[in-house]
Amino acid sequence: MTAPLSHRIQSGLATALSRVPSTAAPLAPPPPGSGLEAVPGDFGTPVVGRSLEFASDMLGFGRQQYERYGPVSWTGAFGRRMVSVLGPDALGQVLVNKDKYFGNADGWGFFIGPFFRRGVMLLDFEEHRTHRRILQEAFTRDRLAEYLEVMNPRIRRSLDDWTTGDGIRIYDRIKQMTLDIGTEVFVGAELGPQADRVNRAFVDTVHAGVAVVRAPVPGGSWKRGLDGRKVLEDYFAAQIPVKRAGEGRDMFSVLCRARSDEGETFSDDDIVNHMIFLLMAAHDTSTITLSMMSYLLAKNPEWQEKLREESLALDSDDLTGAELDSLVSLDLAMRETLRMYAPVGQLARITVRDAELQGFHIPAGTLMSLGIHASQRMEPWWNRPDEFDPDRFAPERAEDKSHRFAWMPFGGGVHKCIGLHFGGMEVKAIMHAMLRRFRWSVPADYVMPVGLTTGPTPADHLPLRLERL
Numbered sequence: 001m002t003a004p005l006s007h008r009i010q011s012g013l014a015t016a017l018s019r020v021p022s023t024a025a026p027l028a029p030p031p032p033g034s035g036l037e038a039v040p041g042d043f044g045t046p047v048v049g050r051s052l053e054f055a056s057d058m059l060g061f062g063r064q065q066y067e068r069y070g071p072v073s074w075t076g077a078f079g080r081r082m083v084s085v086l087g088p089d090a091l092g093q094v095l096v097n098k099d100k101y102f103g104n105a106d107g108w109g110f111f112i113g114p115f116f117r118r119g120v121m122l123l124d125f126e127e128h129r130t131h132r133r134i135l136q137e138a139f140t141r142d143r144l145a146e147y148l149e150v151m152n153p154r155i156r157r158s159l160d161d162w163t164t165g166d167g168i169r170i171y172d173r174i175k176q177m178t179l180d181i182g183t184e185v186f187v188g189a190e191l192g193p194q195a196d197r198v199n200r201a202f203v204d205t206v207h208a209g210v211a212v213v214r215a216p217v218p219g220g221s222w223k224r225g226l227d228g229r230k231v232l233e234d235y236f237a238a239q240i241p242v243k244r245a246g247e248g249r250d251m252f253s254v255l256c257r258a259r260s261d262e263g264e265t266f267s268d269d270d271i272v273n274h275m276i277f278l279l280m281a282a283h284d285t286s287t288i289t290l291s292m293m294s295y296l297l298a299k300n301p302e303w304q305e306k307l308r309e310e311s312l313a314l315d316s317d318d319l320t321g322a323e324l325d326s327l328v329s330l331d332l333a334m335r336e337t338l339r340m341y342a343p344v345g346q347l348a349r350i351t352v353r354d355a356e357l358q359g360f361h362i363p364a365g366t367l368m369s370l371g372i373h374a375s376q377r378m379e380p381w382w383n384r385p386d387e388f389d390p391d392r393f394a395p396e397r398a399e400d401k402s403h404r405f406a407w408m409p410f411g412g413g414v415h416k417c418i419g420l421h422f423g424g425m426e427v428k429a430i431m432h433a434m435l436r437r438f439r440w441s442v443p444a445d446y447v448m449p450v451g452l453t454t455g456p457t458p459a460d461h462l463p464l465r466l467e468r469l
C-alpha cells in the first residue's frame with residue numbers, strides 16, 4: 001500500500017533539503033542585447049520552495065502562479081529552480097518545439113527516468129523519430145480493431161464479477177480491470193502462477209515515479225520501483241524469442257515483429273523498454289479517466305441517464321470502434337472529463353540549450369513543468385471552467401476550438417500520445433458496458449478529495465453506491 005501523499009510529502013521535504021541549490025537566486029538573466037526578458041518568479045519558502053503546493057495541489061499551484069506571474073514563471077521545487085508553463089500559447093510553443101529547445105529525456109528523466117528509461121517518451125529528436133516510426137506499427141487501425149476484440153470479453157468477465165452495494169471503491173475496481181486488460185491485450189498472457197508477482201512489480205514501478213523520497217531507501221516506494229522494474233525486465237526478456245517466432249496478436253508480439261517502412265526493427269532491449277513504458281502509459285491514464293468520469297456521472301445523474309439510454313439503445317456489449325464512436329454523448333462526457341481532470345496533469349521538459357519562450361529567456365538545463373491540468377481550467381478559453389458541461393464540446397459551442405492548444409489532454413507535437421485512439425476506445429468500451437449493467441451514485445454533499453499520481457486521482461478511491469440494473 002502506498003503511503004498517504006501528505007506523509008510522502010513530509011518525508012520528501014527532508015530529501016529536498018539535502019538537494020536544495022546553494023542560492024535561491026532567480027534564473028540567469030537574458031544575454032545583453034537579446035531583447036528577451038528575465039522570467040519572473042520567486043523561490044517560495046526558503047529551502048523547500050513550492051514542492052509542497054506543486055505536489056499536493058496541481059490546480060491551485062498552477063492558478064496561483066498564472067495569476068501572479070503569467071504564462072511563464074519560475075519557482076523552487078524538488079530542490080531546484082523550475083519553470084512553470086501555463087496557458088495555450090506558451091504550452092503550444094513548447095509542445096511544437098520548432099527550434100528544438102526543449103528535450104524530454106532529462107525532463108521526464110528527472111521524475112521517472114530510473115523506472116521508464118528509454119521508453120519512447122524519454123527519447124529525443126532523431127532517435128525518438130526512428131523509434132516512434134516503428135512503434136506506430138502497433139497502433140494501426142487494423143491492430144486497434146484486433147485489440148478491441150480481445151478487450152471486450154475481458155471487460156464482460158470483469159464486470160460480471162463486480163459485487164454491488166454501498167461504499168464500493170470504484171477506483172480499485174477499475175484499476176484491477178485495466179490491469180487485467182493490459183495483461184491480455186499488451187502482454188498476451190494469462191500470467192498464471194507468475195500473475196501476482198508481475199502485477200505487483202508493475203504497480204510498484206508505476207507508483208515509484210511519483211515518490212517524493214527520491215532515493216532507494218529500504219521499504220520506500222523508490223526502492224520498490226527499482227526492484228519492480230528488474231522483475232519486469234527479466235519477465236519480458238525471457239519471452240522475446242517465443243514472441244518473435246510466434247504469430248501472436250498482442251502488442252508485445254506485434255512489437256517483436258514490427259518493421260517500419262524503412263525496414264527498421266527493435267532490438268531486444270528496445271522491446272523490453274517500450275513494453276514497460278507502454279503498460280504504464282496506458283494503465284494509469286485509462287484508470288484515472290474512467291474513475292473521474294464515474295465521479296462526474298455520479299454527481300450529474302441526468303448525464304448518467306442520458307449516456308445509459310444511448311448505450312442501451314445499441315443493444316450489445318461488444319461494439320466495434322465505429323459503433324463506440326457513434327455514442328455521441330459518451331464522447332462529449334469523455335472529452336469533458338479529460339478537460340477537467342487531465343490524467344497526465346503536468347508534462348516535463350528541460351531546455352537543451354538557451355531558449356526563448358514567449359519573449360522570455362530560459363537558460364540551458366532548466367527543468368520545466370507544463371501545466372495541462374490547470375490550463376484546461378482557465379478562462380478565457382473555457383466558460384465557467386470548474387463546471388461539468390459536456391455540451392461545451394458540441395459543434396454549436398465548440399469551446400475546445402477557442403485555441404489550437406486549449407484542449408490538450410493528449411499533449412501535442414511530436415510526442416503527442418500515440419495511444420490516444422487506443423485510450424479513447426478502452427475508456428468508451430468499459431464505460432459503455434458499465435452503463436448497461438449498473439447505476440451508481442454518491443451522497444448529494446459528497447465532494448471527492450483529489451490526490452495525485454501521474455495526474456489527479458480520487459484520494460479516497462471513490463466510494464460509490466453501485467446497483468445492478
Ligand code: HEM
Nearest residue numbers: 120121281282285343344347409410411415417418419423
Ligand atoms: C486517456 C488516456 C491517455 C491520456 C490522457 C494520455 C496522455 C498522454 C500525454 C499528455 C502524452 C504526452 C507526453 C509528453 O508530451 O510529454 C502521452 C504520450 C504517450 N502516450 Fe498517452 N495517454 C493516454 C493513453 C495512452 C495509451 C492507452 C497508450 C498506449 C497504448 C499511451 C501511450 C503513450 C506513449 C507511448 C506516449 C509517448 C509518445 C511519444 O513520446 O512519442 N497513452 N500520453
